[in-house]
Amino acid sequence: MKSLKTFPKGGIHPGDFKELTNKEPVRNAAIKNIFIVPMSQHLGAPSECLVNPGDEVKEGMLIGKAAGFISANIHSPAPGVVKEITDIYLASGMKSKAVVIEPSGEFDQLGKIVTPIDWSAMTPKELQDKILESGIVGLGGATFPSNVKYAVPADAKVETLVINGVECEPYLTADHRLMLEKTEEIFKGIDILKKILNPGKVYIGIEANKLDAIEKMEKFAIEKGTGIEIVPLKLKYPQGEEKQLLRAVIGKEVPSGKLPINIGAVVSNVGTVYAIYEAIVFNKPLIERILTVSGSGIKNPANLKVRIGTKVGDLIEDCGGITDDTVRIIMGGPMMGFSMVSLDTPVTKGTSGILAFTEKEVGKNKETACIFCGRCVKACHIGLMPTKLYKKISFKMYEDAMHLNLMDCKECGCCNYVCPANIPLVQGFRLGKKMANKQKVKS
Amino acid sequence: MSSDNKFIIASSPHIHHKDSTSRIMLDVIIALIPAGIWGIYVFGARSFVVIAVSIMAAVISEYAMIKVLKKGSISDFSAIITGLLVGYNMPTDVPLFIPAIASGFAILAVKWAFGGLGANIMNPALAGRVFVFFSWTGAMTTWKAPSTNAAIDTLSGASPLGHLKVSLLEVTGKGPLGGPMDIMADYPKSSCAVSMTEWFSSSLGVNIDPHYFDLFFGNISGCIGEVSTFLLIIGAIYLFIRKVITWEIPIVYLASFGLMVWIFDGLRFGEGLFRGDVAFHLLSGGIMLGALFMATDMVTSPLTSKGQIVFGIGCGFLTFMIRVYGSFPEGVSLAIIIMNIFVALIDRLTVPRLFGFVKKEVKK
Numbered sequence: 080m081k082s083l084k085t086f087p088k089g090g091i092h093p094g095d096f097k098e099l100t101n102k103e104p105v106r107n108a109a110i111k112n113i114f115i116v117p118m119s120q121h122l123g124a125p126s127e128c129l130v131n132p133g134d135e136v137k138e139g140m141l142i143g144k145a146a147g148f149i150s151a152n153i154h155s156p157a158p159g160v161v162k163e164i165t166d167i168y169l170a171s172g173m174k175s176k177a178v179v180i181e182p183s184g185e186f187d188q189l190g191k192i193v194t195p196i197d198w199s200a201m202t203p204k205e206l207q208d209k210i211l212e213s214g215i216v217g218l219g220g221a222t223f224p225s226n227v228k229y230a231v232p233a234d235a236k237v238e239t240l241v242i243n244g245v246e247c248e249p250y251l252t253a254d255h256r257l258m259l260e261k262t263e264e265i266f267k268g269i270d271i272l273k274k275i276l277n278p279g280k281v282y283i284g285i286e287a288n289k290l291d292a293i294e295k296m297e298k299f300a301i302e303k304g305t306g307i308e309i310v311p312l313k314l315k316y317p318q319g320e321e322k323q324l325l326r327a328v329i330g331k332e333v334p335s336g337k338l339p340i341n342i343g344a345v346v347s348n349v350g351t352v353y354a355i356y357e358a359i360v361f362n363k364p365l366i367e368r369i370l371t372v373s374g375s376g377i378k379n380p381a382n383l384k385v386r387i388g389t390k391v392g393d394l395i396e397d398c399g400g401i402t403d404d405t406v407r408i409i410m411g412g413p414m415m416g417f418s419m420v421s422l423d424t425p426v427t428k429g430t431s432g433i434l435a436f437t438e439k440e441v442g443k444n445k446e447t448a449c450i451f452c453g454r455c456v457k458a459c460h461i462g463l464m465p466t467k468l469y470k471k472i473s474f475k476m477y478e479d480a481m482h483l484n485l486m487d488c489k490e491c492g493c494c495n496y497v498c499p500a501n502i503p504l505v506q507g508f509r510l511g512k513k514m515a516n517k518q519k520v521k522s
Numbered sequence: 523m524s525s526d527n528k529f530i531i532a533s534s535p536h537i538h539h540k541d542s543t544s545r546i547m548l549d550v551i552i553a554l555i556p557a558g559i560w561g562i563y564v565f566g567a568r569s570f571v572v573i574a575v576s577i578m579a580a581v582i583s584e585y586a587m588i589k590v591l592k593k594g595s596i597s598d599f600s601a602i603i604t605g606l607l608v609g610y611n612m613p614t615d616v617p618l619f620i621p622a623i624a625s626g627f628a629i630l631a632v633k634w635a636f637g638g639l640g641a642n643i644m645n646p647a648l649a650g651r652v653f654v655f656f657s658w659t660g661a662m663t664t665w666k667a668p669s670t671n672a673a674i675d676t677l678s679g680a681s682p683l684g685h686l687k688v689s690l691l692e693v694t695g696k697g698p699l700g701g702p703m704d705i706m707a708d709y710p711k712s713s714c715a716v717s718m719t720e721w722f723s724s725s726l727g728v729n730i731d732p733h734y735f736d737l738f739f740g741n742i743s744g745c746i747g748e749v750s751t752f753l754l755i756i757g758a759i760y761l762f763i764r765k766v767i768t769w770e771i772p773i774v775y776l777a778s779f780g781l782m783v784w785i786f787d788g789l790r791f792g793e794g795l796f797r798g799d800v801a802f803h804l805l806s807g808g809i810m811l812g813a814l815f816m817a818t819d820m821v822t823s824p825l826t827s828k829g830q831i832v833f834g835i836g837c838g839f840l841t842f843m844i845r846v847y848g849s850f851p852e853g854v855s856l857a858i859i860i861m862n863i864f865v866a867l868i869d870r871l872t873v874p875r876l877f878g879f880v881k882k883e884v885k886k
């Protein structure tokens with residue numbers, strides 16, 4: 080085994096709890112009687128809704144059109160009829176327009192054998208257009224439209240392409256299972272990306288708690304002579320954050336406020352790569368994704384292939400339901416996910432997991448005064464001083480907080496995790512950012 | 523659509539490290555206990571009374587402030603630590619009102635006047651001790667001989683550092699004196715240390731002055747909790763393992779102090795540079811209690827690793843200056859509280875480098 084790389088400063092080591100699901104093969108979630116498809120599932124402008132109540136839709140039909148440069152297409156997850164168009168609340172608490180589809184009729188792709196398309200004749204431009212058309216966004220959680228990410232400025236050259244198989248959030252095993260079960264497909268997806276980006280060198284970063292995936296990917300890469308280097312990484316959260324991953328893999332820092340392309344790098348999640356493969360080879364838009372349903376509140380934790388728009392409640396039911404002592408339902412990972420009010424909230428493109436936590440996991444001590452232990456400062460991989468920032472924000476000194484580089488905070492939750500006084504640091508920073516932006520707009 | 527309202531909505535992260543403030547405080551108390559038991563063992567049961575009075579005074583003052591100001595919590599154990607440390611810094615035969623005043627001053631004037639836990643500028647226990655030290659210097663420097671080395675009584679219970687200081691005043695300008703151990707020659711030795719020296723020289727062929735053993739294990743006069751270097755180190759190792767303290771402050775403090783002693787302390791004895799007796803200085807006085815348990819107080823030490831190193835160097839330098847050139851035999855308490863004052867400044871000057879910033883281009 081090669082020596083393990085990681086990023087140098089900060090980070091934490093929470094228990095990963097991946098053993099709950101990392102041996103569970105991905106299975107298809109049952110198709111339920113309703114799909115709620117939000118028009119805002121990605122970073123950027125909400126999509127423009129193309130359907131009206133009563134309209135008939137087909138599987139994979141375009142129902143939301145990208146509105147603007149940073150936006151993404153949205154497709155119907157199933158054939159059926161548009162029941163209504165309504166406003167719903169997403170897990171993040173954001174309001175979004177959503178198309179409610181009642182499935183009926185026959186699936187065009189699901190359960191059928193589709194002949195693969197030979198894309199070798201397609202130009203990079205055509206591949207890019209196909210990615211845009213298929214509504215692909217970053218599936219690691221940031222949901223940044225992929226076609227925008229791959230639209231490299233003319234003066235920049237992609238020296239490195241890093242495929243993100245880190246999955247540093249505890250509990251989540253979707254990417255892990257994907258790498259094990261769809262190894263070949265991921266490498267084909269990388270071939271497509273190589274054609275678009277023409278990178279100098281390709282790496283796949285995987286954390287060392289997925290040894291079987293590292294082994295399988297490495298074996299494949301060597302056998303097929305792909306020239307792709309698998310980089311095993313030391314276990315540390317938040318290594319899956321793209322800038323930290325780049326620091327760990329190629330040892331370079333992306334300047335603050337800049338994108339990886341500024342240092343000639345592009346990072347893509349393995350899930351995204353797989354989605355691109357399916358879009359190009361099977362002409363399948365992004366209408367389903369793999370996610371993990373886990374946590375001690377879930378009776379049968381599992382990795383599921385889920386159609387976008389499926390209600391969280393239906394997925395939980397699929398996994399045997401929740402235990403009576405469940406106190407919190409989380410969309411995403413435990414470090415950065417959102418706690419949800421309603422089980423009717425739908426799965427979106429960025430949903431990497433559904434977690435049901437009992438008191439055992441969330442069991443939080445009372446908030447006490449800060450004793451300046453400095454643990455948050457040592458945990459922050461950005462180099463911020465969370466305790467000072469929080470103090471400024473609690474005194475409503477938002478401008479001062481900005482001067483302490485509040486905007487560089489990634490809300491990864493490391494400081495909050497280690498805080499012995501249980502101060503809600505991340506919550507404070509979110510508030511601070513909102514208020515600071517508000518003040519900026521005013522002045 | 524139905525909605526289930528039994529779920530708790532909270533901001534991420536949804537998992538937390540299980541350490542809490544009270545757990546950290548409890549660990550410090552656990553780490554301090556062995557050295558206290560040794561103090562009670564060698565100086566007698568009155569030591570226990572002194573510690574108990576200190577803790578009670580601290581807890582009562584804390585409780586009163588919590589009731590009056592309606593903030594904070596007694597269950598974070600922080601007042602107990604303050605009381606414990608005040609007690610550890612007292613001689614056994616001190617009149618009991620002195621530890622009570624020290625604890626009361628620590629909690630009321632040093633801690634709560636600034637806003638309670640986390641808001642104080644100086645270490646409360648140390649400031650309390652310094653306050654009573656300058657108010658009742660006589661009572662605070664009257665030592666009792668340990669039961670394991672009772673002959674010290676013939677020197678009216680002088681502590682090694684006090685003995686050294688007094689002896690040096692008597693012999694100033696009388697040519698080369700060797701080092702602290704030559705002056706300590708007339709300082710009583712415990713029979714245990716003498717037999718250890720014999721064992722070392724007969725089986726290993728190493729000659730170690732028995733006084734070093736007395737200093738290391740605590741068969742000397744001094745404050746209740748500071749004499750046993752050995753047990754304080756054991757306690758500190760526990761805190762290291764529990765990650766309550768990090769290496770920066772204690773190691774840098776001891777190293778910088780040791781370095782200063784090694785380079786300059788020989789001059790006092792008419793010797794040249796680089797002739798100081800580092801072991802003697804590291805083993806005597808309150809340096810271990812101070813460096814391991816009081817300089818590492820989270821509230822009154824810098825936040826960053828870099829800042830903690832600067833803080834440690836400052837503490838080491840000041841301890842050396844006060845101990846060697848000051849009129850008092852001991853300098854740890856003063857050194858630490860002076861450095862406490864500089865913590866805010868150190869924190870300002872040791873801001874960590876931000877990720878993605880090439881040089882120090884932190885926005886001003």
